[in-house]
Amino acid sequence: PPLLPIALVGEAILGQTAIAVQHFNAELAHLAEQMSACMEAAKGVGIAAPQVHSPLALFIMASRPNERYPDAPNMAPVVVVNPQIINVSSELVSGEEGCLSVPGQRFTIQRHQAIEVRYQNLQGEWQQTELTGFIARIFQHEFDHLQGITLLERSL
Ligand SMILES: O=C(CSC(=O)[C@H](Cc1ccccc1)CC(F)(F)F)c1ccccc1
Numbered sequence: 001p002p003l004l005p006i007a008l009v010g011e012a013i014l015g016q017t018a019i020a021v022q023h024f025n026a027e028l029a030h031l032a033e034q035m036s037a038c039m040e041a042a043k044g045v046g047i048a049a050p051q052v053h054s055p056l057a058l059f060i061m062a063s064r065p066n067e068r069y070p071d072a073p074n075m076a077p078v079v080v081v082n083p084q085i086i087n088v089s090s091e092l093v094s095g096e097e098g099c100l101s102v103p104g105q106r107f108t109i110q111r112h113q114a115i116e117v118r119y120q121n122l123q124g125e126w127q128q129t130e131l132t133g134f135i136a137r138i139f140q141h142e143f144d145h146l147q148g149i150t151l152l153e154r155s156l
Pocket residue numbers: 043044045046047048051066068069096097098099100101137138141142
């Protein structure tokens with residue numbers, strides 16, 4: 001099956017607040033699968049539903065060592081639904097980020113070093129956990145997408 005087209009910065013969907021997911025059904029699981037395929041094909045470490053023109057509060061985050069973050073953990077893709085950021089560390093760290101919606105560009109972005117988050121999985125079960133470092137960075141990047149915020153608004 002073809003990959004979903006990726007919205008580019010400037011498209012309206014990327015500036016909108018995402019809609020809470022209500023129905024944890026096969027359709028949602030299928031969307032998550034398609035998003036994962038897009039992320040893998042683009043060699044990304046995350047992707048948010050608005051980036052594939054879906055207005056839902058859903059993203060995928062993964063992690064693997066890469067030239068910018070050689071000590072990043074290897075993490076299987078995690079589907080994050082209806083995320084909340086409950087607490088943030090006062091410590092901020094600057095780091096390089098890219099975005100599939102801003103192809104070929106890199107930005108230096110400040111993020112919280114650690115965050116406490118809560119989200120649902122594809123079965124609707126609530127998870128709560130603390131994230132740090134590169135994974136916390138990815139979560140904050142994708143969470144921004146669900147608030148209609150892209151790197152261009154955050155770039156130092
Ligand atoms: O794999 C990428 C490509 S950009 C990427 O994966 C975005 C996620 C991301 C990359 C780097 C930091 C935070 C989030 C994907 C997006 F735009 F859909 F969210 C990468 C870029 C810079 C540093 C490490 C990795």
